[in-house]
Amino acid sequence: MNVNxxxxxxxxxxxxxxxxxxxxxxxxxxxQGALISSVGYVISLFLVFISNKGRTILDNFFTTDSVSILIxxxxxxxxxxxxxxxxxxxxxxxxxxxLISALMISTAGAxxxxxxxxxxxxxxxxxxxxxxxxxxxxxxxxxxxxxxxxKYFFNGALxxxxxxxxxxxxxxxxxSFEFSSLVRNLFSDPLVALAAVFIFAGFGFKITAFPFHFxxxxxxxxxxxxxxxxxxxxxxxxxFIGLMRVIYEALxxxxxNFSLILAIIAAITMTVGNLLALAQKRVSRIxxxxxxxxxxxxxxxxxxxxxxxxxxxxxxHSVAYVFMKTAAFxxxxxxxxxxxxxxxxxxxGLGKREPLFGALFLIFLFSLAGVPPMAGFISxxxxxxxxxxxxxLWLALIGLLNSAFSVAYYIWIAKQMYLEEPTIEKPRNVSxxxxxxxxxxxxxxxxxxxxxxxxxxxxxxxSLYITRIGF
Numbered sequence: 001m002n003v004n005x006x007x008x009x010x011x012x013x014x015x016x017x018x019x020x021x022x023x024x025x026x027x028x029x030x031x032q033g034a035l036i037s038s039v040g041y042v043i044s045l046f047l048v049f050i051s052n053k054g055r056t057i058l059d060n061f062f063t064t065d066s067v068s069i070l071i072x073x074x075x076x077x078x079x080x081x082x083x084x085x086x087x088x089x090x091x092x093x094x095x096x097x098x099l100i101s102a103l104m105i106s107t108a109g110a111x112x113x114x115x116x117x118x119x120x121x122x123x124x125x126x127x128x129x130x131x132x133x134x135x136x137x138x139x140x141x142x143x144x145x146x147x148x149x150x151k152y153f154f155n156g157a158l159x160x161x162x163x164x165x166x167x168x169x170x171x172x173x174x175x176s177f178e179f180s181s182l183v184r185n186l187f188s189d190p191l192v193a194l195a196a197v198f199i200f201a202g203f204g205f206k207i208t209a210f211p212f213h214f215x216x217x218x219x220x221x222x223x224x225x226x227x228x229x230x231x232x233x234x235x236x237x238x239x240f241i242g243l244m245r246v247i248y249e250a251l252x253x254x255x256x257n258f259s260l261i262l263a264i265i266a267a268i269t270m271t272v273g274n275l276l277a278l279a280q281k282r283v284s285r286i287x288x289x290x291x292x293x294x295x296x297x298x299x300x301x302x303x304x305x306x307x308x309x310x311x312x313x314x315x316x317h318s319v320a321y322v323f324m325k326t327a328a329f330x331x332x333x334x335x336x337x338x339x340x341x342x343x344x345x346x347x348x349g350l351g352k353r354e355p356l357f358g359a360l361f362l363i364f365l366f367s368l369a370g371v372p373p374m375a376g377f378i379s380x381x382x383x384x385x386x387x388x389x390x391x392x393l394w395l396a397l398i399g400l401l402n403s404a405f406s407v408a409y410y411i412w413i414a415k416q417m418y419l420e421e422p423t424i425e426k427p428r429n430v431s432x433x434x435x436x437x438x439x440x441x442x443x444x445x446x447x448x449x450x451x452x453x454x455x456x457x458x459x460x461x462x463s464l465y466i467t468r469i470g471f
Contacts, residue, residue, distance in 0.1 A: 004048070004052070005068065008047035008111065011044050012076075013128075014040075015037065015039070016101040019100060020098050022097075023097040044076055048073050051069055052064060053065055053464070060117050062115040063117040066465050066468075067465045070319070071237065071322075076111070077447070078322050078323055078444070079104070080440075081440035082229050083104070084439075084440045085229075085333060086103070095139070101132075102133070103230060106230065109128030113125040118179065119179075123163065133227070133235065134156070137149040145222055145223055147222060148219040149222075159202045160202065163203070166194075166198030169192075170250075173192065173195075179249040192251070192254065193257060193258075203242070203246075206236065207295045208291060210268045213295070219231070220287070226329075228288070229329035230326070232329060233321065233324075233325040237321050247305060248311065249469055259306060262305075266296050266300045267395060267399075269296030270292075270293045271398070272292065273291070273295070276289045278409050282343055283332055283341070283347060283413065284342065287329060287332060294325065297380060298318070301382070304390035304395075307389045307390045309386040312382045313386040315458055316382045317380070320367065320375035320451065323451075324367040324368050324376055327360075327445070327448075328364040330444075331361040335357070337429055338428065339424050340428040341424065345423055347416040348420035348423045351417030352422070356435070356438055361413075362417075369406055369410045375449075375452040380403060
């Protein structure tokens with residue numbers, strides 16, 4: 001049994017759980033809370049990094065392989081950066097430590113989800129990741145936040161219901177929840193296909209794939225931007241990896257039947273996401289609908305599941321996505337906090353008034369658009385190449401057209417920031433420590449640039465995983 005990975009999740013969750021208690025006893029400041037939380041992140045990151053590959057945890061409930069270690073490490077880094085930005089923005093809020101506590105516990109669930117090797121551990125991990133976010137969505141304490149929280153709760157419950165029904169069908173057929181046992185005992189059967197449909201529907205809600213995407217933009221727009229960063233970046237990337245494990249490790253028997261269905265869903269998802277993003281006036285909703293489009297790009301790789309490169313595409317896009325979408329929402333959070341900027345009109349001239357934050361925001365937007373040499377460009381290369389290799393040139397062309405189309409609204413944001421005159425006269429909040437928050441955003445920008453040039457870590461992790469599952 002490999003205890004390092006499990007210990008990392010426990011330390012992170014316990015640090016988060018005890019943070020409000022420590023605050024209640026000692027009345028710690030925001031900086032002290034950030035330092036305590038950072039200690040938990042650093043220890044957890046170290047333990048994940050030194051975890052032994054190829055080991056199972058708790059009798060095949062979890063596994064530590066190249067994918068879980070890579071994605072787990074990057075999820076921790078991304079969540080750590082979110083924590084630092086959220087602390088800076090909400091330092092004066094009396095519930096900030098409770099918010100960070102929920103963030104850390106949810107991240108622990110994401111760590112377990114990307115290493116799940118069993119349907120029981122998959123569901124438990126997903127709920128551990130999701131349950132704290134129900135409270136986080138309500139953090140703003142207004143009618144819009146309450147509406148978002150209610151939508152998120154009921155859609156989350158519906159997603160779990162779909163997944164549990166599908167899993168129960170598989171258990172009835174095989175008598176096992178383990179991925180390795182399912183792949184040996186499952187055969188082509190209508191019940192297997194039905195189970196796969198319900199399981200994918202559950203994941204479809206989590207990743208905001210069409211037609212399960214409708215709740216996402218309302219929730220992302222209605223909650224605190226820091227919470228939206230967690231939901232759109234970290235949680236969705238973990239869900240992508242969870243879905244990858246289910247399809248490639250537990251249900252490869254469905255690959256021939258579901259490839260075309262996934263391709264159609266991918267094409268509709270990215271097209272709907274991009275079209276609706278272009279019609280928005282609020283920056284948060286533009287970013288929200290672009291996250292729907294990116295779910296479609298990832299599903300392109302899933303549709304190409306007959307070729308090994310599809311795994312590389314899924315993994316690379318998940319790696320890039322966890323940074324670029326999380327960081328984009330964090331930049332939006334900073335502009336909202338300092339200038340009260342919400343709409344496209346509010347963003348006029350912000351690039352001139354905040355040149356450093358503006359430059360970082362452009363890096364994240366360009367990565368989302370797939371501009372080289374960003375990680376978002378490389379991830380799309382792998383995704384669309386996988387589609388071509390699997391014989392779906394039409395899907396790759398639709399993906400390329402959508403990617404080119406998405407540039408329009410990213411350029412629109414850049415135009416407002418740099419080519420228009422400011423409409424907001426003075427900042428809403430002035431902080432002497434404003435430039436400190438550049439550090440976590442710069443860290444994420446560096447990751448995106450480095451991973452756009454140095455592809456070996458992700459490609460090697462993908463190759464090891466492909467070998468492990470015998471693809």
